[in-house]
Amino acid sequence: MELLAPVGNLAGLNAALDAGADAVYVGLKDDTNARRFAGLNFTPSELAQAAQQCRQRGRLLYVAINTFPQPGQEQRWHRAVDAAAEAGVSAVIMADPGLLGYAAKRHPKLERHLSVQASAANLPSLALYQQAFGITRAVLPRVLDIEQIERIAADSPVELEVFASGSLCVMAEGRCQLSTWVSGQSPNSGGACSPAAQVQWRETEQGREIRLGGALLDRVPAGAPGGYPTVCKGRYQVAGSQSHPISAPCSLSTLPLLPRLARAGITALKLEGRQRSPHYSATITQVWRQALDRLASDGESYRMDPAWQQQLRKLSEGQSLTTGPYLAGWQ
Ligand code: SF4
Structure with missing residues (x-):
């Protein structure tokens, strides 16, 4: 499975690549992505630098353009897609059908991933996005349990990416009332x-x-x-x-579920936290690199190292970890 790390700036990019990320995802310095914090994200020229570094190191770079364009201001989102294509990134991550349509028409060779913000959680939905916009991958919402993920993965028309680590969200993402x-x-x-x-x-x-x-x-x-x-x-x-009647302040860790996710045919494991520091990106990537390497070498006899969870706990919300909805069985 591909290890996909969060990156907030160029320093974070180097940290994540050095720590063993197969791919990283970033956003542009404007409101076209759903992590808009001061001092975070990339200008178009920094994006081009990042794309070059990733190419040189044989890694992949994805750009999240996953907010919904404001009426009458769609051109800003179109320019973001154009900037990603010009930089030569590996894929764009989007949720808005109009934007997916723009990218498919204007940059047909640029891979399109369906963002978690689209909340596509069943096979007909994935098939529709694939047929209409040629998406090659979808990020599944963080509210599905492992059995639902396995059922979708068994027949999915596109690659699947799931959140493996980081903050949880209990809503249809992006539409939080x-x-x-x-x-x-x-x-x-x-x-x-x-x-x-x-x-x-x-x-x-x-x-x-x-x-x-x-x-x-x-x-x-x-x-x-x-x-x-x-x-x-x-x-x-x-x-x-x-x-905490809605959600406990703890972070997701699917380390115990790695063999099951691999058996299900999940393509990529996403680590959440673009808004966090380069140290955070490096540390969680290192932990997950070790876990995936252990899985590759040990296969079905994979055992999670408690030290990995210990490290993740230090970086997590409330210093505690959960498998969240994966094993909740509450749906
Ligand atoms: S449920 Fe929580 S994490 Fe999800 S969008 Fe709402 S406030 Fe954010």
Whole structure:
């Protein structure tokens, strides 16, 4: 399986390639991708540099152009696709049908991957995107369990990529009403579930309050670490007791499921976290490189090294890991 690492800038690119990524994915420095943070992402000339470095090292470079174009401003998204094609990247990752159509017509040789933001979660949907826009790969939503993934993979008309590690999302991605309701901004077109300008940490007599857009998402003892706030991972009072009723603040790790994902015929394992640091990209890539190399050498007798989970835990939300929906069986 291909190891696909997240990269936020040129320093992160080198870190991920040195750590053993087979492929990396990046975004441009504008609102055409769903990770829009200050200081993150690539200008068109940096993208061309990145593409050259990847080619020289025999790795693949994908560009996420996965936000939905604003009415009347589609040209900005078209220019992003043109910039990716001119840079000579390996594929573009998109969700909007109009944009997929533009890319298919204008740059037919440029591979098109269906973004998770399209939320395609069944075979007829994948077949439709393949027939209409010639997609060669789809990223499956992070809400499917392993049996559903296996069923889709058995007959999929396109390569499949799944999230292997990183933050989880419990919504039809990009269409999160939780986040929009509190921040007034779409996580897809706004580029973040929790816009930085609306995040507040405030010390109070009751402890440190963590707020988004004024809404209280959690309160922790003074000095205790509090994760980056997202509405879905907030701690709320429900029926008289406090809990994380929507989603626990922990990160996905499918390390225990690697042999099963390989048997299912999954093409690529995506590591989440383009918004994180080069150190993060390097560390998770190293861990997953070791795991995939172990799987290649040991096959069915693959055993996960607890030290790998230990390393991932240090980088994860809430310092804890989960197999999330893969084994939840709640659908
Ligand atoms: S706030 Fe949570 S549920 Fe909503 S898009 Fe972000 S990660 Fe997903």
